[in-house]
Amino acid sequence: MSVLVDKNTRVLVQGITGGAGSFHAGQCIAYGTKIVAGCTPNRGGETFEAKGPDGSPVKVPVFDTTAEAVKQTGAEVSCIFVPALGAADAIVEAIDAGCRLVICITEGIPVMDMIRVRRVLETSSARLIGPNCPGIITPGACKIGIMPGHIHRTGRFGVVSRSGTLTYEAVGQLTALGMGQSTCIGIGGDPVGGMDFIDCLRLFNDDPDTDGVIMIGEIGGNAEERAAAFIQENMKKPVAGFIAGTTAPPGKRMGHAGAIISGGKGTAADKIRALEAAGVRVAPSPAEMGVTLKAML
Amino acid sequence: MKIHEYQGKQIFARYGIPIPKGIPVFSPEEAQKAAQKLIDETDSPVVVVKAQIHAGGRGKGGGVKVVKDGAAAAGKVAASLLGMQLVTHQTGPEGQKVQRLYVEQGLDIARELYLGMVVDREKRRIAVMASTEGGVEIEHVAATTPEKILTEHVDPVLGLGGYQARKLAYGLGLGAGSPKPKETIAQFVKILASLTTLFEKEDCSLCEINPLIVTRTGDVIALDAKLNFDDNASDRHREWAELMDKDEEDPVELEAKGAGLSYVSLDGDIGCLVNGAGLAMATMDIIQHAGGRPANFLDVGGGATREQVTKAFKMILSSSKVRGIFVNIFGGIMKCDVIAEGVVAATRELGLKVPLVVRLEGTNVERGKEILNASGLAIQPADNMLDGARKIVAAVKAA
DSSP states (O other): OOSSOOTTOEEEEETTTSHHHHHHHHHHHHHTOEEEEEEOTTOTTOEEEEEOTTSOEEEEEEESSHHHHHHHHOOOEEEEOOOHHHHHHHHHHHHHTTOSEEEEOOOOOOHHHHHHHHHHHHTSSOEEEOSSSOEEEETTTEEEESSOGGGOOEEEEEEEESOHHHHHHHHHHHHHTTOOEEEEEEOOSOSSOSSOHHHHHHHHHHOTTOOEEEEEEESSSSHHHHHHHHHHHHOOSOEEEEEEOTTOOTTOOOSSTTOOOBTTBSOHHHHHHHHHHTTOEEOSSGGGHHHHHHHHO | OBOOHHHHHHHHHHTTOOOOOEEEESSHHHHHHHHHHHHHHHSOSOEEEEEOOSSSOTTTTTOEEEEOSOHHHHHHHHHHHTTOEEOOTTTOTTOEEOOOEEEEEOOOEEEEEEEEEEEETTTTEEEEEEESOTTSOHHHHHHHOGGGEEEEEEBTTTBSOHHHHHHHHHHTTTTTTOSSHHHHHHHHHHHHHHHHHHHHHTTEEEEEEEEEEEETTSOEEEOOOEEEEOGGGGGGOTTHHHHOOGGGSOHHHHHHHHTTOEEEEOSSSEEEEESSHHHHHHHHHHHHHTTOOBSEEEEOOSSOOHHHHHHHHHHHHTOTTOOEEEEEEEESSSOHHHHHHHHHHHHHHHOOOSOEEEEEEETTHHHHHHHHHHHTOOEEEOSSHHHHHHHHHHHHHHO
16 A cells, blocks of 8 residues: 555656656656656647556557546546646646646746645645655555656655655665655645645555655745644654754755745754654754664654 | 845836835935935935845944935935945845945835735745834844734735735724825725735745835835845746846856856855755755765756756865865766766866765766776765765865
8 A cells, every 4th residue: 555646546747748758757657657648738649658667668648638638548647747837837737637636846836826726726626746846656556756766665664755855865765774665755845835744644644554754854934843733643653854954044045945944934943843842753864864763663 | 036125116116006216326426416306306305325235124234324414415425335344134244245325215204114925835825914013123023022913815816805905904003193094094905905916926935115104194105125036937037137136146156056056155164066955955964963064055956967067066176165075966867977977077177176075876876986986086985975974074174
């Protein structure tokens, strides 16, 4: 078992004919993900070709609209590689087409666009992961996104993170310790996005095949503090944490649009304090995320 | 991205938000001329000379001067402000050099209010904040008397409701003391509607008017304008390029931005080159954890080319404060061989005079290591990021 995606998940890729979209769609197919449709306006009728895990050819039909793609192929999850200024429209298109889960990899979407997308999500049962995120993977079954598949192992530990490369770091450490992963979710580094820590922790808490979680936060906002309150109230499984940006200066955007300490709020120290008070063990350095979780078992 | 007060006010004017008459100037002579023009036009001898720097707290720092005795005096004040290092609670101890001024008409102020808009990350909406405590640091008000800040959230479909604006107006007791209370409240409501539209259309990340004033005649006017823009929206705002004041930006950060890199200068001595913002921050943290101090935040991103990596590494190599370099890569999309090629190319051009520790992991790691080995460079390899941090800290201390 796992959360949100498994080996039967039928995936649509919006922007499949672009540079990033075609490369990563190919990588996902090679991992074994069931990519059943692609969507690029004015490219409907074309076929995207890639190779499956055993090297056999896989042909993916491309459609002009996601509505058509969903109707023709039964795709239920969409992964978006559309350029930033068109990405919010692509997310809403996927929701409107009836996708239950939308994963937006695109970086650099204006926050005003994402505020409007959130308004649409409020009236829908669809979930959004991202934007500006690596995606989601259930090792051995389904990889939707840009994470390197080979570092993962099947197993029973969840990872949820605001940072892409730090997710890989945590996964690498878990795998090296012989601790496989149930599902890993990169929720992205933007100030306004889809699923937050609480949404993901709730899923891991309810998943009978997840035994513990690594949660990776960073400076900016108060999502980690809110997650701490949720963990204290609800979480039945051990959670190990890490917060990036202890040494970040205030007022500077540290790469991610959301990673900024403003008005003295959103510091790593505040977040670490809140998480530790809620029973989360926070790794003293990013090299110790795996061993910190292991010590809690 | 930040802009100056006078630029913000020019945008306010486009949206019909009332501002005092004012003229931006770059020299004492221009200031004197501008002051004379304002004195003639407004029939009042009072002008205000305001230093234009991006940091807040200019008044307290001595960057805003009221001049009551004529245009020549305004010119003298301008001469004293131009070129000074203005220190405020937002600039840091070295301050920011004043190179532009704004000369503005003086107004008869009855009340000073605070009005601000930000993106509320928790509510995922624009938050409109108003307070009776205008003219002072709003951070201080938020910390000591948070009940004095009134907040309304903007529905992105409906916009700010008129009732929400009125709630704020009544909450501020806006009619009290005004000779025309109904008109004062109506003006405030109109300003709020315009400002919300401006915030959305111009892709702002922050808008503050501190103070928003009510004059003795009961008129509501924006005496200040602070606008920050969402960098992610720059592709649909070509006009921002002209609004940018390069003197206010860190030249190294600007250079990095031009090369598609994300770079922030810090005050330590260990340069870092990392892929991914989270890992880059964590690398700074682990250097400190190991007893060292990072010189920069540098994220080469997920899809950097060999040229970008070369550029990034050259920026670190050419920084005089750097006494050691730590390259920390967990390649997902970023391929380790591309990083290795960039590091070697940059070093070939500029030479390597400081210790270099490299930790490579992920895609094409073997090829990356081969390239580094074949280069003959004095590189210390690291097994993981903690090992790497310890090695570079030790090497810098030994040097």
